[in-house]
Amino acid sequence: MSATPAAALTPLNGTRLVVGTVALSLAVFMNVLDSSIANVSIPAISGDLGVSPQQGTWVITSFAVANAISVPLTGWLTQRFGQVRLFISSILLFVLASCLCGLAPSIEILIAARVLQGAVAGPMIPLSQALLLSSYPPAKSGMALAFWGMTTLVAPIMGPLLGGWISDNYTWPWIFYINIPIGIFAAWATWSIYRERESKTYKLPIDKVGLVLLVLWVGSLQLMLDKGKELDWFHSGEIIILASVAAVAFIYFIIWEIGEEHPVVDLSLFQGRNFSGGVIAISVAYGLFFGSLVILPLWLQTQIGYTATEAGKVMAPVGIFAIILSPIVGKLLPKIDARWVATTAFLIFSLVFFMRAEFTQDVDMMTLMIPTVIQGAAMAMFFIPLTSIILSGQSPDKIPAAAGLSNFVRIMFGGIGTSVMSTMWDNRTILHHAQLAEYTGAHNSAFTQAVNTLMARGMSEQAAWAVIDRQMTVQASTLAATDLFWMSGIMFLCLIGFIWITKRSKASGGADAAGAH
Known part of the structure; x- marks a missing residue:
């Protein structure tokens, strides 16, 4: 060959x-x-x-x-x-x-x-x-x-x-x-x-040392993210050990790779504004998106009573606009500044999350699906321009390294987003449940009336309390989910700043993403 x-x-x-x-x-x-x-x-x-x-x-x-x-x-x-x-x-x-x-x-x-x-x-x-x-x-x-x-x-x-x-x-x-x-x-x-x-x-x-350090810190971090929630995070000795190994190996990895003549990972790519700004924007945004991809169906199935198939139907329409608009975005990208396209994507993502922040436990399927459909448009304008920005200006022999490193950071942030979101959802649910529980007891006439109404239907007092507690749990988890959606909407707006750290490609709008100039 x-x-x-x-x-x-x-x-x-x-x-x-x-x-x-x-x-x-x-x-x-x-x-x-x-x-x-x-x-x-x-x-x-x-x-x-x-x-x-x-x-x-x-x-x-x-x-x-x-x-x-x-x-x-x-x-x-x-x-x-x-x-x-x-x-x-x-x-x-x-x-x-x-x-x-x-x-x-x-x-x-x-x-x-x-x-x-x-x-x-x-x-x-x-x-x-x-x-x-x-x-x-x-x-x-x-x-x-x-x-x-x-x-x-x-x-x-x-x-x-x-x-x-x-x-x-x-x-x-x-x-x-x-x-x-x-x-x-x-x-x-x-x-x-x-x-x-x-x-x-x-x-x-x-680069044997670099390879060993890479395996150590990435493996430890990934295991920590996957098992953190199950083991109650830093209350577990196993998680503390994994976190310590990941942190120490990561620091040594950075120091070693910067000084290595033939590094296993080319960290010099981060010296480029387009690469570093684009990677931060796409990775954090992907973490927020991927985290919501876990939280939303989980909330629907565990709290709102949706089946797996019904939850899948709510999530599926994201592909409609994504598939329709992707070729159009691809065709327009050489003619316009990729930074404006990515900014539009982040504004739409922000709108979608603010819409989801208005959800209640009585939300109907149509209300659930509208933000999902709109999110498809953001998806089409998200990956393509940011990938174009990240790879712009790279020489052809650097493209595989740049694509590999940017995809690696994005994938890692997807895992981080999932772990952080699910943990925050649990913690916020506990907080909201405790706040709602303050309104229970004999001193609250509305609560007493609700218990008496359930008992009048043939329930025991203990069963009535259990029903109300379940209603509070659903309400608390819904409030926790909307907190996360609101936070995500704000973070997408903040991420726009990283898009504008980058420079416009010489071939207008990212046409030189191939690095073939």
């Missing part, structure tokens, strides 16, 4: 461009789908393998930890093995790991297979960005990112719906087996089109 310098690559056209785009997008779709499809299948997996649901959650945690560690290694691995070789190897190993997951006879083997699956999946997303951008002329880089963005928007929505449907109608191994035909086609098509477009490789020494 001949290695072609990235800068010498000419854009693809016609059928090769279409097939290449589809192949790269399918690989990303398979990857992102697998990070969420197992979530709703945990009860089925746990029951079949004879373990508790708590042990079953390691199926999700193991994938997340391995994936988080491997994503930032993309830049180094690309220089060592080449973009195309690494991408196709990732797909084929992902297919193999999926087979092993489906065939796993025990929870231990399934977790090991998920670790392998998460590790090999890491380079897939950033490399798909790099290969896609090299396939399009610089003026159409926004359109390339739009096609890429559509798959990353649709997959998280389809994952829980598809996972639930497969678990209900077939058996859980099929949530992994569906990757086999998708992966084989994506690998074959990518090889057919991109094998002559391999990037240059360099025999770089392995």
Whole structure:
């Protein structure tokens, strides 16, 4: 296979461009789908393998930890093995790991297979960005990112719906087996089109110390985030140890990588205003978005009485505007300043969260769905321009490293957002419940009347108190959720400042995101 310098690559056209785009997008779709499809299948997996649901959650945690560690290694691995070789190897190993997951006879083997699956999946997303951008002329880089963005928007929505449907109608191994035909086609098509477009490789020494420190701090932090709520955070010695290891290893990692000649992660990328400002904006925003993606369906199912399917229907419409508007945003991006598009996205996100902050426990489905539909428009204007800003001005050989590092930070903030949001929701619920409980007791005539009314219907006093307590819990959790939505709305407004730290790309509106100038 001949290695072609990235800068010498000419854009693809016609059928090769279409097939290449589809192949790269399918690989990303398979990857992102697998990070969420197992979530709703945990009860089925746990029951079949004879373990508790708590042990079953390691199926999700193991994938997340391995994936988080491997994503930032993309830049180094690309220089060592080449973009195309690494991408196709990732797909084929992902297919193999999926087979092993489906065939796993025990929870231990399934977790090991998920670790392998998460590790090999890491380079897939950033490399798909790099290969896609090299396939399009610089003026159409926004359109390339739009096609890429559509798959990353649709997959998280389809994952829980598809996972639930497969678990209900077939058996859980099929949530992994569906990757086999998708992966084989994506690998074959990518090889057919991109094998002559391999990037240059360099025999770089392995930064062993940096790699060990990366595994230590990322693994410890991911485990802390996944198990924090279950173990009551810093009241647990295990969490304190994990936090300490993560903090110390992270500090040493930063110091070591800055002084290392061939670092495993290129931290010098943060010296660029566009990269640092764009990464902060996209990562914190993604954490807020992902946290709400967990809180909203959880609140609907545990407090408002929605089934999993009904909660899924409330969340699903986010894809409507996202899919419709993504190609339009991609087409317009070279003509307008990407910073204005991203600012519009954050303003819409803020509006959506302020609308959700008005929810009550009596909210109807239509009221729930309107902000979700509007949020789809923000999604279309969120990923594409910010990714364009982050990658703008990067030389072609730096694109995989920049895409890998930015995706890594974004993924980590998604995990942080989920943990922080769910913990804050619990704490705020307890606070609001305590405040509501102050109005109970014989001194409150309205409370006494409510108890007497329930007792007149044949309830015992204890049962009447239990009913009122349940009503207070629903009210408290609703108030806690709306507190978080209000806070998120304000934070989105504050994040706009980070967008305007960045400079406008030389090729108007981010057209040079491909780095091909």
